Amino acid sequence: MSTRPPAAMRETGVExxxxxxxxxxxxxxxxxxxxxxxxxxxxxxxxxxxPGFAVKVQRWDRRRLERFYRLRVVEGSxxxxxxxxxxxxxxxxxxxxxxxxxxxxxxxxxxGGYLALHMTLQLMGTVFAVLTQLLVAGPLSMIVLDFxxxxxxxxxxxxxxxxxxxxxxxxxxxxxxxxWLTERWVRRTSTVERTGTVEDWIGQLITTRRGVVRAIxxxxxxxxxxxxxxxxxxxxxxxxxLARARRSQDPERVAELLERAHTxxxxxxxxxxxxxxxxxxxxxxDLGLNQALTVxxxxxxxxxxxxxxxxxxPAPEVESATYFVAREAVTNTVKHAGATAVRLTLETVTxxxxxxxxxxxxxxxxxxxxxxxxxxxxxxxRVEALDGAFSVNSPAGGPTVVTAExxxx
Numbered sequence: 001m002s003t004r005p006p007a008a009m010r011e012t013g014v015e016x017x018x019x020x021x022x023x024x025x026x027x028x029x030x031x032x033x034x035x036x037x038x039x040x041x042x043x044x045x046x047x048x049x050x051p052g053f054a055v056k057v058q059r060w061d062r063r064r065l066e067r068f069y070r071l072r073v074v075e076g077s078x079x080x081x082x083x084x085x086x087x088x089x090x091x092x093x094x095x096x097x098x099x100x101x102x103x104x105x106x107x108x109x110x111x112g113g114y115l116a117l118h119m120t121l122q123l124m125g126t127v128f129a130v131l132t133q134l135l136v137a138g139p140l141s142m143i144v145l146d147f148x149x150x151x152x153x154x155x156x157x158x159x160x161x162x163x164x165x166x167x168x169x170x171x172x173x174x175x176x177x178x179x180w181l182t183e184r185w186v187r188r189t190s191t192v193e194r195t196g197t198v199e200d201w202i203g204q205l206i207t208t209r210r211g212v213v214r215a216i217x218x219x220x221x222x223x224x225x226x227x228x229x230x231x232x233x234x235x236x237x238x239x240x241x242l243a244r245a246r247r248s249q250d251p252e253r254v255a256e257l258l259e260r261a262h263t264x265x266x267x268x269x270x271x272x273x274x275x276x277x278x279x280x281x282x283x284x285x286d287l288g289l290n291q292a293l294t295v296x297x298x299x300x301x302x303x304x305x306x307x308x309x310x311x312x313x314p315a316p317e318v319e320s321a322t323y324f325v326a327r328e329a330v331t332n333t334v335k336h337a338g339a340t341a342v343r344l345t346l347e348t349v350t351x352x353x354x355x356x357x358x359x360x361x362x363x364x365x366x367x368x369x370x371x372x373x374x375x376x377x378x379x380x381x382r383v384e385a386l387d388g389a390f391s392v393n394s395p396a397g398g399p400t401v402v403t404a405e406x407x408x409x
Contacts, residue, residue, distance in 0.1 A: 036064060333400070
């Protein structure tokens with residue numbers, strides 16, 4: 001399961017969103033666990049301990065735990081069935097889980113799921129009743145609760161929605177309690193890891209930091225190669241031409257050498273301009289990402305089609321990363337893909353309430369690009385350093401699609 005580190009946590013309202021999302025996931029997971037608990041109970045009692053069916057249900061339930069509770073059962077730990085059986089092996093050949101362990105897990109899921117289901121149905125029924133009364137049957141101004149000591153008068157809209165909130169809170173509490181008990185029970189027989197926690201984010205930040213250092217070193221080596229193989233060679237050649245012109249006594253020979261030196265100096269200026277552009281294009285600051293990528297498309301040896309639908313201009317570091325990913329992806333396509341055309345797509349997408357810049361570089365080449373190659377890994381490190389996501393889809397025969405998503409800020 002992929003998680004986006006705390007860059008989004010700085011945004012206003014994200015904490016409330018995360019709380020609501022957690023409540024929804026826990027409640028949905030507990031309701032789904034109620035169904036799995038009934039199936040486990042059937043495997044244990046009604047079917048008189050059917051190991052094959054129990055293993056299959058347990059495998060489904062482990063996916064539920066990871067998806068909704070952020071609990072991952074470590075493969076090979078005691079009491080856990082293999083996620084992927086060996087080729088040719090059936091579920092009946094897997095080591096069957098302990099009946100007592102499954103019975104306890106099924107009991108927790110059934111009881112907790114029933115409470116959450118009861119509260120959820122009560123919530124839905126109340127909402128439906130209040131809306132029906134107000135919109136169809138006409139307004140009912142007061143609800144009267146007549147006790148022996150006192151009488152309570154409350155407006156319908158207030159009492160109804162208080163009851164809705166109370167039912168929703170009760171369903172959430174039942175889901176949280178079920179998740180807590182499930183984790184404690186599963187830990188008795190298996191090794192469990194939590195996903196999407198601060199520890200995961202810290203580990204990802206450490207990995208990203210190392211990737212940033214490696215990317216900086218790679219960039220320095222590339223700049224050194226550009227200077228050594230291009231600029232330095234042109235400078236040495238220019239110096240030799242001027243030295244020969246100084247030593248020559250023949251005016252015609254001197255004029256010829258000076259003409260060649262002038263031509264060499266123009267080539268050196270162009271080489272310096274290209275090196276500076278590869279380090280950081282000034283068009284990014286002056287004209288923006290669209291114009292910088294337009295220059296990339298114009299200088300490419302293959303036809304490049306650019307589609308830009310960004311709704312606003314991203315942060316400078318995001319523009320820079322997007323530009324370099326696009327440029328390097330186009331360069332890789334020209335060198336290795338055997339393609340006839342490249343398509344660059346820039347668009348704005350929203351994930352978890354956070355706007356992202358999505359860059360898609362696709363070609364019609366032969367495919368087969370290695371996502372673990374040094375070039376693509378360098379692009380991945382550049383994107384992940386900004387809390388972004390990077391993916392490569394390049395099946396044999398093509399096409400190759402490189403996708404990068406980076407937060408706007």
